[in-house]
Amino acid sequence: MRAWTLALPLLFACAAASAAPRAEVTVLEAGHIYTSDPAQPQVKAIAWGRDGRLLAAGDPAVLVKQYPHARRISLPNATLLPGLIDAHGHVMGLGWALLQANLVGSGSKQEVLARLQAFEKTLAPGAWLTGSGWDQNDWPDKAFPTAADLDAAFPDRPVWLERIDGHAGWANSAALKLAVARQPKMSDAGWQPEGGRIERTAGGQPAGVLVDGAMPLMHAVMPAPDQATRERALSLAVETAVRNGLTGVHDMGTSREDLALMRQFADQGRLPLRIDTYADGDSGALADLCANGLYTHAGGRLKMGGVKLYMDGALGSRGAALLQDYSDDHGNRGLLVTEPVAYAKAVAKAKSCGVQVATHAIGDRGNRIVLDTYEKTLGADRTRDHRWRVEHAQVLSPEDLPRFAPLGVIASMQPTHATSDMPWAQDRLGPQRILGAYAWHQLLDSGARLALGSDFPVESPDPRLGLYAAVTRQDRAGQPPGGWLPAQKLSLSEALRGFTADAAYAGFDEQQVGQLKAGLHADFVVLDQDPFAVPESALDELRIRSTWVDGEAVYQNKQ
Numbered sequence: 398m399r400a401w402t403l404a405l406p407l408l409f410a411c412a413a414a415s416a417a418p419r420a421e422v423t424v425l426e427a428g429h430i431y432t433s434d435p436a437q438p439q440v441k442a443i444a445w446g447r448d449g450r451l452l453a454a455g456d457p458a459v460l461v462k463q464y465p466h467a468r469r470i471s472l473p474n475a476t477l478l479p480g481l482i483d484a485h486g487h488v489m490g491l492g493w494a495l496l497q498a499n500l501v502g503s504g505s506k507q508e509v510l511a512r513l514q515a516f517e518k519t520l521a522p523g524a525w526l527t528g529s530g531w532d533q534n535d536w537p538d539k540a541f542p543t544a545a546d547l548d549a550a551f552p553d554r555p556v557w558l559e560r561i562d563g564h565a566g567w568a569n570s571a572a573l574k575l576a577v578a579r580q581p582k583m584s585d586a587g588w589q590p591e592g593g594r595i596e597r598t599a600g601g602q603p604a605g606v607l608v609d610g611a612m613p614l615m616h617a618v619m620p621a622p623d624q625a626t627r628e629r630a631l632s633l634a635v636e637t638a639v640r641n642g643l644t645g646v647h648d649m650g651t652s653r654e655d656l657a658l659m660r661q662f663a664d665q666g667r668l669p670l671r672i673d674t675y676a677d678g679d680s681g682a683l684a685d686l687c688a689n690g691l692y693t694h695a696g697g698r699l700k701m702g703g704v705k706l707y708m709d710g711a712l713g714s715r716g717a718a719l720l721q722d723y724s725d726d727h728g729n730r731g732l733l734v735t736e737p738v739a740y741a742k743a744v745a746k747a748k749s750c751g752v753q754v755a756t757h758a759i760g761d762r763g764n765r766i767v768l769d770t771y772e773k774t775l776g777a778d779r780t781r782d783h784r785w786r787v788e789h790a791q792v793l794s795p796e797d798l799p800r801f802a803p804l805g806v807i808a809s810m811q812p813t814h815a816t817s818d819m820p821w822a823q824d825r826l827g828p829q830r831i832l833g834a835y836a837w838h839q840l841l842d843s844g845a846r847l848a849l850g851s852d853f854p855v856e857s858p859d860p861r862l863g864l865y866a867a868v869t870r871q872d873r874a875g876q877p878p879g880g881w882l883p884a885q886k887l888s889l890s891e892a893l894r895g896f897t898a899d900a901a902y903a904g905f906d907e908q909q910v911g912q913l914k915a916g917l918h919a920d921f922v923v924l925d926q927d928p929f930a931v932p933e934s935a936l937d938e939l940r941i942r943s944t945w946v947d948g949e950a951v952y953q954n955k956q
Contacts, residue, residue, distance in 0.1 A: 449947030480644025492630025
């Protein structure tokens with residue numbers, strides 16, 4: 398599911414739309430309109446006012462009679478869905494991925510080298526060569542690469558390549574030399590950074606791959622991007638999002654500086670979608686929330702009310718914290734990126750500041766620590782409307798799976814993770830633990846609420862791929878027949894709710910977006926096909942005609 402394209406540029410309709418005077422009321426009629434509103438699941442028309450808020454949804458004749466002077470839009474062969482919300486993405490991460498060498502889907506180290514050599518031609522002499530998206534699980538030998546694999550092609554230029562999950566990076570010797578000069582302990586065969594791992598040669602020297610808490614050792618010696626490059630990254634990211642039908646994103650791990658950039662875009666009218674940001678751990682952004690209160694931009698498209706914390710690493714790089722050894726790596730139980738006492742302190746701090754907590758947890762041990770900490774910290778407040786979240790909730794023990802609903806904890810999950818990981822996930826976990834992995838329907842059946850997303854740029858930002866994966870549990874070639882662990886499939890209605898109403902709920906936005914009903918923003922996506930009428934195998938190929946936010950088209954497909 399990771400072979401996603403980065404084709405740009407994008408043509409926006411929002412500039413032209415904002416230049417023209419808006420009608421007092423607009424009535425849009427379509428062949429099918431799915432609202433995600435249980436009280437009125439399907440209508441034929443919606444009406445909204447100049448402020449971009451929906452006035453009504455229902456029968457076209459009734460709305461036209463009610464608003465006889467309204468501007469009318471007729472889309473008899475189109476289908477409308479509520480604006481799709483990605484409940485877990487990395488906006489600036491997507492922008493940086495679009496500016497780097499794209500290694501997604503590379504089938505070997507040789508293919509990685511070929512892509513890097515082509516990309517290097519665009520770089521100035523001495524500039525770092527950066528890229529992202531490699532996955533050793535897709536290569537014939539499935540072993541971590543080494544600096545030596547890069548050195549012959551790039552003996553002098555520093556190279557740093559982040560793994561597909563963002564939890565490991567691969568450096569050449571030129572880059573490692575710079576990192577070791579800054580932190581000489583890296584050359585000590587017995588030293589490992591807290592919450593991370595340096596892969597080492599037989600002689601104890603850094604082999605080239607840095608996992609989780611070791612990655613900042615490289616980040617510390619890389620040149621910081623200038624303001625123009627940062628703006629370009631954000632611009633590319635939001636353009637890509639709306640081109641894929643997204644009207645909202647929950648940005649997981651937003652720094653104080655990145656929030657300032659997004660605020661600049663919001664001030665300038667350059668945010669074509671809504672971004673709910675979550676502060677990047679116990680850092681400056683959380684301190685700002687505690688000092689100044691939760692943040693909401695006056696324009697309604699940007700806010701920060703939560704904090705994203707980390708418990709463990711990722712399954713693909715064997716950094717997810719497990720209760721027992723990895724089935725394919727005995728003696729290894731993964732990594733705790735945050736020490737539990739420090740984690741509990743950060744959770745308590747967020748609670749005292751009235752900040753929503755969202756925590757990355759992949760392994761069954763990581764998830765247990767998070768649930769235990771939530772339960773202890775919330776105490777008698779567990780019944781209040783806190784909406785704390787577990788991001789990924791990827792591997793759960795049978796004892797922990799039923800704990801989400803009673804604690805009021807939201808499972809924020811990414812359907813394409815399952816279809817990307819299925820070729821090797823059971824190798825990591827074995828035949829028993831895999832039954833509690835990517836367990837979407839078990840969580841739904843337990844009464845938990847699912848908020849769905851992609852974790853872009855780890856996966857494609859295209860929510861059609863998420864809907865397809867959720868419903869089929871197959872890759873895009875239709876494998877395996879019948880789907881992987883098919884009991885965990887979601888219905889299309891359940892999957893769509895996870896990308897609309899329940900994603901909105903997870904961000905405290907259900908009074909603003911997530912459904913097409915009176916009082917909410919007129920955020921929606923227009924499709925050529927009715928997703929409920931096409932075969933499940935065609936959900937990933939639905940054609941997006943346009944994306945609308947506040948009743949204005951922010952993307953129109955010109956093809």
